[in-house]
Amino acid sequence: MLLPTHIAGAYCATEAALFLLRRPRSEVCRGPILYGVVAGVVSDLDLVPLFFKLGWKFLGGEAGQHRESILHTLIFAVVLALVPVFLRMRERSAWAVAGCVGLISHLVLDSLTIGWGIMWFYPFSIKFYGINIATRWYGAQWGDKWLSKYIWHPLFIIELAIMSAGFVVARLRTSARNSDCKTLVGDVDYQTMPETVPDRLRLY
Numbered sequence: 001m002l003l004p005t006h007i008a009g010a011y012c013a014t015e016a017a018l019f020l021l022r023r024p025r026s027e028v029c030r031g032p033i034l035y036g037v038v039a040g041v042v043s044d045l046d047l048v049p050l051f052f053k054l055g056w057k058f059l060g061g062e063a064g065q066h067r068e069s070i071l072h073t074l075i076f077a078v079v080l081a082l083v084p085v086f087l088r089m090r091e092r093s094a095w096a097v098a099g100c101v102g103l104i105s106h107l108v109l110d111s112l113t114i115g116w117g118i119m120w121f122y123p124f125s126i127k128f129y130g131i132n133i134a135t136r137w138y139g140a141q142w143g144d145k146w147l148s149k150y151i152w153h154p155l156f157i158i159e160l161a162i163m164s165a166g167f168v169v170a171r172l173r174t175s176a177r178n179s180d181c182k183t184l185v186g187d188v189d190y191q192t193m194p195e196t197v198p199d200r201l202r203l204y
């Protein structure tokens with residue numbers, strides 16, 4: 001799938017995983033969520049060597065070659081999960097889950113429409129697996145022009161739906177955080193607030 005879809009998909013997946021793991025509105029989740037989103041796009045760094053190999057043809061019919069790297073395998077998901085475990089940081093479990101889930105979201109999305117899927121069983125098998133709707137139906141017909149054909153095809157609604165889901169989740173999270181802030185403000189007893197309270201804590 002395309003980069004904006006990977007960002008939205010990784011964001012939604014990470015938010016869902018952290019929701020199951022802990023309080024989703026906690027400020028401490030910001031770091032892991034960002035890590036999850038980065039994990040959701042970092043796999044496509046393997047497009048860089050493909051660009052040096054093919055030039056601008058890397059966006060053509062051979063674009064799927066970049067998925068032959070280890071960045072598009074479950075092994076890399078394990079690596080991203082282990083990195084926070086070995087670093088001295090707070091909330092390591094949240095970071096580990098976010099990295100793993102973000103990367104897996106990338107693999108899942110790359111198995112849906114464009115390309116020939118992912119080496120899901122690497123290193124035991126280098127065979128690519130996926131649903132690959134667009135490539136299966138139109139791959140031979142679209143050829144090097146797959147990108148321009150794809151973004152105007154009804155199948156692109158799948159990408160738009162995932163991007164929209166990411167936008168909606170982000171809005172819900174922002175409004176939830178704002179309501180949390182209002183609740184906290186409402187709990188303050190200003191009548192008993194001491195005179196020594198710093199000005200930055202005085203809201204009225």
Ligand SMILES: [Zn+2]
Nearest residue numbers: 043044106110
């Ligand atoms: Zn990819």
